Amino acid sequence: MKLAGHPQPAGDARTDRDLVYAARDGVTEAFDALFYRYRDGIFRLGLAITKDPSAADEIVIDTFARAHRALARLEPDDSLRPWLYRVAVNLSYNRRPRKNVVLSSLDDAADEALANEEGSPPNVAEQAELRRLVLGAVDELGPKHRLVVVLHYLNGLNLTEIAQVVDCPIGTVKSRLHYALRRLRTHLAAHPELGIEPSRPLLATGLRGRRPITAPVPLEDE
Structure with a gap:
């Protein structure tokens, strides 16, 4: 089954459960919808862990390739979202760093949002600076703390889902988030004139414009 070349859907209101059932029945558009729903997250x-945009793109492809192969085994009544992110985390940590690669940070990706940013030039520049400061601070966190911040504030997972992804108790997730936010506030305290907090809208806006892949992953019938 080839998925490449299909136009991007405007948005599918069906639940993950319904899309998994439809994809099992061979409805190509259902798997496409899952791809577009989760590819950016x-x-x-992948970028937060590897700091390599090319590797992050490959992780997207590999994650959905595994999801496609696992369709028959997936339990639609279980949450698909933490399963996908768990696969992506494992792929990211198992990927060997490539030689002579210029590493990218989360705040580098924020630059791509500026071209489509609405508003007056001063406001756009101010928002860009806020994003760079916040995402730069996130990038300086240790791997475990950076991971939970990205999952919660950028990708919108709840604490239970994050615990499933990182395979640890919810209390540990809360502790890591608390520590990470304390570090972020300390970092941002150096810029009191901005009066900013590391909130979800600000963090999410930082990577809003990033679109790593423009078509679903090409997959072959097995």
Whole structure:
């Protein structure tokens, strides 16, 4: 089954459960919808771990290739989202760093949002600076703390889902988030004139314009 070349859907209101059932029945558009729903979040996750945009793109492809192969085994009544991110985390940590690669940070990706940013030039520049400061601070966190921040604030996972992704108790997730936010506030305290907090809208806006792949992953019938 080839998925490449299909136009991007405007948005599918069906639940993950319904889309998994439809994809099992061979409805190509259902798997496409899952791809478009989660591709950017998986890219952000891969970039946060590897700091390599090309590797992050490959992680998106590999994650959905595994999801396609696992369709028959997936339990539609279970949450698909933490399963996908768990696969992406494992792929990211198992990927060997490539030689002579210029590493990218989360705040580098924020630059791509500026071209489509609405508003007056001063406001756009101010928002860009806010994003760079916040995402730069996120990038300086340790791997475990950066991971939970990306999952929660950028990708919108709740604490239970994050615990499933990182395979640890919810209390540990809360502790890591608390520590990470304390570090972020300390970092941002150096810029009191901005009066900013590391909130979800600000973090999410930082990578809003990133679109790593423009078509679903090409997959072959097995």
